[in-house]
Amino acid sequence: MRLSAKMGRLGTETAFEVLARAEALKAAGRNIINLGIGQPDFKTPAHIVDAAVKALRDGHHGYTPAPGIPRLREAVAADISKRRGVEIDPNHVLVVPGGKVTMFFAILMFGEEGAEILYPNPGFPIYESVIEFSGAKAVPIPLMEEKDFSFSADSVLNQITPRTRLVIINSPANPTGGAVPQEEVDKLVVGLAKRPSIAVMSDEIYSRMCYDGREHVSLLQYPEIRDQLILLDGWSKTYAMTGWRMGYSVWPESIIEKATRLAVNCHSCVNASAQHAGIAALEGPQDSVAEMVSAFDERRRVIVDGLNALPGFRCRKPGGAFYAFPNVEETGMNAKTLQNRLLEDVGVATVAGTSFGAFGEGFIRFSYASSIASITQAVDRIENFLKSET
Ligand SMILES: Cc1ncc(COP(=O)(O)O)c(C=O)c1O
Numbered sequence: 001m002r003l004s005a006k007m008g009r010l011g012t013e014t015a016f017e018v019l020a021r022a023e024a025l026k027a028a029g030r031n032i033i034n035l036g037i038g039q040p041d042f043k044t045p046a047h048i049v050d051a052a053v054k055a056l057r058d059g060h061h062g063y064t065p066a067p068g069i070p071r072l073r074e075a076v077a078a079d080i081s082k083r084r085g086v087e088i089d090p091n092h093v094l095v096v097p098g099g100k101v102t103m104f105f106a107i108l109m110f111g112e113e114g115a116e117i118l119y120p121n122p123g124f125p126i127y128e129s130v131i132e133f134s135g136a137k138a139v140p141i142p143l144m145e146e147k148d149f150s151f152s153a154d155s156v157l158n159q160i161t162p163r164t165r166l167v168i169i170n171s172p173a174n175p176t177g178g179a180v181p182q183e184e185v186d187k188l189v190v191g192l193a194k195r196p197s198i199a200v201m202s203d204e205i206y207s208r209m210c211y212d213g214r215e216h217v218s219l220l221q222y223p224e225i226r227d228q229l230i231l232l233d234g235w236s237k238t239y240a241m242t243g244w245r246m247g248y249s250v251w252p253e254s255i256i257e258k259a260t261r262l263a264v265n266c267h268s269c270v271n272a273s274a275q276h277a278g279i280a281a282l283e284g285p286q287d288s289v290a291e292m293v294s295a296f297d298e299r300r301r302v303i304v305d306g307l308n309a310l311p312g313f314r315c316r317k318p319g320g321a322f323y324a325f326p327n328v329e330e331t332g333m334n335a336k337t338l339q340n341r342l343l344e345d346v347g348v349a350t351v352a353g354t355s356f357g358a359f360g361e362g363f364i365r366f367s368y369a370s371s372i373a374s375i376t377q378a379v380d381r382i383e384n385f386l387k388s389e390t
Contacts, residue, residue: 011129014355018339022349033378035366036349038174038323040240042295044277045288048239051280055273064269067260068095068248072275075282076248083207084218092250094259095278097270099205099247102232103168104130105262106201109255110165111136118159119168120151121357122175122325124203127168128357136165142359145327148316149178153187160195167192169219170203172210175356175365176325177300177318179210185217193224201230205247206321208238208289211297214319220250227252237321238289239281244274296322299368299375306379307366311386322369325353329362331386339364346381 018036026032067073073090080088096102103126111117111134119127121140131138141156143149156167169188171180192200202219210216220231234247251259263269300317303324307315312331315324328338335352342348342364351367353360368375 006133006135009132011125011132013125013129015351018343018349018351021343025343025347030347032343032347032349033370033374033381034349035368035370035375035378036343036351037369038367039242039369040237040292040322041369041371042240042288042292044240044244045281045284047284048241048277048281051284052244052273052277055276060272060276062272064272064275066263066269067256068093068270069272069275072279075279076250079282080220080250083216084220086218086220088220088250089253092253092256094249094251094256094263095270095275096234096247096249096263097245097267099203099232099234099236100126101263101266102230102234102247102249103127103201103203105249105259105266106166106199106230106232107131107134107136107168108262109258110134110199114163115165116161116163117166117168118156118164120170120173122149122353122360122363123168123170123356124174125356137163139164140357140359143173143176143178145316145363148319149173149176149325150180150184151188153184153191156188157191160191160198164195164198166199166201168201168203170205171217172206172318172320174206174321175323175351175353175360175363177316177321177323179214179319180217182217185219185222189219189222189225192228193222196228198228199230199252200225200228201232203232205233205237207233209293209296209322210320211300212317212319216320227254235278235281240288240292241277241281244271244277246270246274246278296368299370299372300324302372303366303368303375303379306376310379310383311390322367324366324368325363326366327362328364331389335361335364342382342385346385348378348381 073093077090113135115136231250235241315326339352353363
């Protein structure tokens with residue numbers, strides 16, 4: 001068989017490999033603390049599950065319109081109005097099987113040989129992978145520890161060239177937990193609005209997970225770039241629904257039809273019962289979201305303090321999401337070695353920063369979507385490991 005050249009350029013998401021290895025070790029009887037995988041450790045709230053079961057019992061078994069059932073698109077628009085204070089047309093909403101699909105579509109839509117796409121690095125690994133796959137040049141926006149992993153608007157704008165087609169922004173961010181302050185977003189928007197031929201994809205999948213009184217700043221709140229903006233959000237993280245495969249996107253009027261066409265070519269529509277669950281999630285009680293976020297906040301403090309007390313570790317306080325991204329250079333081990341040793345030697349699953357791009361060297365990612373008891377135990381195990389190494 002002769003695969004197309006682009007298959008050789010497709011990357012992967014190492015977190016899934018770590019998960020597979022952690023599961024294999026567990027199956028072999030090892031006690032593994034999994035701080036590797038980026039998903040809430042909570043169950044999907046019962047009223048959401050009930051809505052899906054009811055939909056199946058009521059006979060919602062068929063295809064739905066490709067962009068999503070109208071009630072759900074309206075519920076997304078209403079939620080955006082409530083949380084982001086912006087009115088959007090439900091016809092600009094595309095419901096997709098997970099947030100990843102939005103990035104896949106957006107990157108395929110703009111990426112080709114000769115094009116450049118800017119993306120955060122360290123960042124969600126699928127950005128770089130799909131950009132390379134599309135044939136475009138992946139241009140990293142370096143995220144710096146000393147700026148709490150925020151970007152500087154000037155440095156993003158300075159990287160724009162006549163070949164730039166798409167700029168990808170992610171705040172709050174994976175893997176760093178960085179949240180970009182409003183002033184930088186304001187500045188970035190001024191620059192982007194002057195370049196209306198460049199599309200912007202704002203990945204706001206962690207929009208509900210902001211800490212220390214921060215308000216999430218959505219790029220949708222800037223009407224001057226509305227015709228350039230693709231918003232990525234969804235149910236996975238907010239409602240502990242990663243396995244349901246439910247995401248949504250908001251597209252500029254000029255390209256929503258193209259995005260829908262990609263959906264028709266790719267998956268036809270999202271699972272019908274999951275879409276009914278999506279309505280229940282957006283319209284039902286939100287206390288479970290608040291409880292989950294407050295649990296993450298408490299764990300964030302525990303893990304950051306714990307990591308900062310480890311020899312060779314230093315950890316910024318993340319402003320959002322559920323990740324801590326300590327600098328581990330002073331342990332003397334590179335990120336990948338440390339990741340492997342922590343998993344194999346002491347049974348703590350983490351993900352090396354290099355899995356999120358070259359600028360992740362020297363860091364490892366801890367997901368604190370795990371109980372305080374297991375976080376504390378993981379930190380103890382790492383401390384003993386580091387002591388035994390010196
Ligand atoms: C920044 C970011 N965007 C998008 C996604 C994808 O979300 P989904 O599981 O809905 O595809 C993730 C998942 O980890 C993520 O971290």
